Amino acid sequence: GEKVEQHQSTLSVREGDSAVINCTYTDTASSYFPWYKQEAGKSLHFVIDIRSNVDRKQSQRLTVLLDKKAKRFSLHITATQPEDSAIYFCAAIQSSGSWQLIFGSGTQLTVMP
Amino acid sequence: EAAVTQSPRSKVAVTGGKVTLSCHQTNNHDYMYWYRQDTGHGLRLIHYSYVADSTEKGDIPDGYKASRPSQENFSLILELASLSQTAVYFCASSSTSGDANSDYTFGSGTRLLVI
Numbered sequence: 001g002e003k004v005e006q007h008q009s010t011l012s013v014r015e016g017d018s019a020v021i022n023c024t025y026t027d028t029a030s031s032y033f034p035w036y037k038q039e040a041g042k043s044l045h046f047v048i049d050i051r052s053n054v055d056r057k058q059s060q061r062l063t064v065l066l067d068k069k070a071k072r073f074s075l076h077i078t079a080t081q082p083e084d085s086a087i088y089f090c091a092a093i094q095s096s097g098s099w100q101l102i103f104g105s106g107t108q109l110t111v112m113p
Numbered sequence: 114e115a116a117v118t119q120s121p122r123s124k125v126a127v128t129g130g131k132v133t134l135s136c137h138q139t140n141n142h143d144y145m146y147w148y149r150q151d152t153g154h155g156l157r158l159i160h161y162s163y164v165a166d167s168t169e170k171g172d173i174p175d176g177y178k179a180s181r182p183s184q185e186n187f188s189l190i191l192e193l194a195s196l197s198q199t200a201v202y203f204c205a206s207s208s209t210s211g212d213a214n215s216d217y218t219f220g221s222g223t224r225l226l227v228i
Contacts, residue, residue, distance in 0.1 A: 001172075004155075006155070009153065034217070036219075042221070042222075043203065043219045043220060043221045043222050044156075044203070044219045045219075046217065089155055089156070100146065100158050100161060100171065101156075101158075101217060102158075103148075103155035103156045103157075104155055105153055105154055105155040106153075106155050
C-alpha cells in the first residue's frame with residue numbers, strides 16, 4: 001500500500017521568510033495530495049491540495065508543487081507569520097481498497113518573531 | 114454547520130476496562146474513519162466504514178472494534194484497554210471514495226489515557 005514520508009520533523013524560520021515542507025510517496029497511482037494544519041491541542045484542518053493532473057497550485061501564501069516522476073510533493077509558505085506555527089501533515093489518497101488518506105508523520109513549523 | 118463531533122473530549126481508563134469512543138457527523142457523508150495519533154507517527158487508520166451496519170479494518174485494527182449503527186454515528190470500542198492504546202483518537206468523515214476528497218472533515222479528537 002501507499003506510504004507517505006515527511007522528511008522534516010521540525011522546521012524553524014524567521015517571520016517573513018519562506019518555509020518549505022517536503023513529502024514523498026510510493027504509489028504511482030495516487031492522484032490526490034492534501035495538506036492539513038494542526039495547531040497545538042487542536043484538530044486537523046485542510047489547508048490546500050493538489051491533484052495529479054497539475055504540477056502546481058497556489059492559494060494566497062501557500063503553493064503546492066507536485067513532481068510525479070520523483071513521487072514528491074511540497075508545501076511552500078511565503079511571508080511566514082507567527083500564526084503559521086503548527087504541525088503540517090501531508091497526505092495521499094490510497095488508490096486501492098479503502099481510498100483512505102495516508103498521512104505523513106508531520107512537520108512542526110515554528111515561525112520565530 | 115456541518116460537523117464531526119466526538120465524545121468524550123478526554124478520558125482516563127483503567128487497563129483491562131472497556132472504552133467506547135463516539136463520533137457523530139452532520140455532513141451527510143457516506144465514509145467515516147477512526148484514526149489514532151501518536152507523536153512522530155502522524156495519523157494511522159484503525160477502522161473505517163462506507164455504509165451503515167458495515168465496518169472495515171484499517172492499518173492498525175488489532176485491539177479495536179468499530180460499530181456504524183447509522184450513517185451519522187460511528188463508534189470505536191476498546192474491549193480490553195491497554196497502556197499502548199494511550200493516544201489521541203480522531204474521527205473523520207468524507208463524501209465519496211476515489212479522487213478529490215477535499216471534504217474530509219475531522220472531529221476535535223479524544224485524548225485517551227490508559228492507566
